[in-house]
Amino acid sequence: MSKNFLTRGHARALNRHHKIAVAGVAAFGAAAIGFSATPSDASTTTTSEAAPAARISYGTEPIEDVRGTITDQLAASGVKTELIAAKKQAAADAAAEKKAAAAAAKEKVQRERESGEAASRSGDRHWGGERGGAGERAEKPAPKSYSDNLDGWIRESLDIMNKRGIPGSYEGIHRNIIRESSGDPKAINLWDINAQNGIPSKGLLQVIPPTFAAYHVPGTSKNIYDPVANITAACNYAADRYGSMDNVYSAY
Numbered sequence: 001m002s003k004n005f006l007t008r009g010h011a012r013a014l015n016r017h018h019k020i021a022v023a024g025v026a027a028f029g030a031a032a033i034g035f036s037a038t039p040s041d042a043s044t045t046t047t048s049e050a051a052p053a054a055r056i057s058y059g060t061e062p063i064e065d066v067r068g069t070i071t072d073q074l075a076a077s078g079v080k081t082e083l084i085a086a087k088k089q090a091a092a093d094a095a096a097e098k099k100a101a102a103a104a105a106k107e108k109v110q111r112e113r114e115s116g117e118a119a120s121r122s123g124d125r126h127w128g129g130e131r132g133g134a135g136e137r138a139e140k141p142a143p144k145s146y147s148d149n150l151d152g153w154i155r156e157s158l159d160i161m162n163k164r165g166i167p168g169s170y171e172g173i174h175r176n177i178i179r180e181s182s183g184d185p186k187a188i189n190l191w192d193i194n195a196q197n198g199i200p201s202k203g204l205l206q207v208i209p210p211t212f213a214a215y216h217v218p219g220t221s222k223n224i225y226d227p228v229a230n231i232t233a234a235c236n237y238a239a240d241r242y243g244s245m246d247n248v249y250s251a252y
Helices: 002-037 070-126 150-164 170-181 209-214 227-242
Strands: none
Touching: 150 170, 150 227, 170 227, 209 227
């Protein structure tokens, strides 16, 4: 009986010791597992509650301030490079066009200058000037000549009248000269009323001195007996009084 008692008591003692030992080992193992699973910078406090799952939300607003990938950056850089190259090319084209326009303008001025000089040389040759090589000379056109008779006097007077805008025709002048003086440039009337008043009519178209002085045409002689001066002054007077010497058929 006594042996069995010790044995049972010993068994109970061992059982309590083993339980304590097992509990200690279990606690140490749990602590070791918890320590190894916890990050080095995290708190060692544990909780039995599970962390709630994060909720994901979706939006339509664009994301700002986000850098693109290296591919996007390279693409943007390539576009920028192309723009710079295009600007440089445009500037070069504009400069080339401006230079070409300036050259064309200069060439035009040069051509006009050369053309003007050629015209000047031509004019000098025409009017007897001398340019270029020695001896290059041309004579001026000879002045128009008129015969020293009634036909020549009338024609010279007509040329002067045309320059001065005085109307009249060869026929009208010739007709009145024949009636007034028979073509004598020294003719004088000593019997009419003008003669009685001391101002006799003189010359081809029998003009009194006051009328000759009033209607004298510049560039002609102031001698009332000069055939050309007498004709042009008389025609100038007839144009003022009758519209033209062509309208005169009697004493005027």
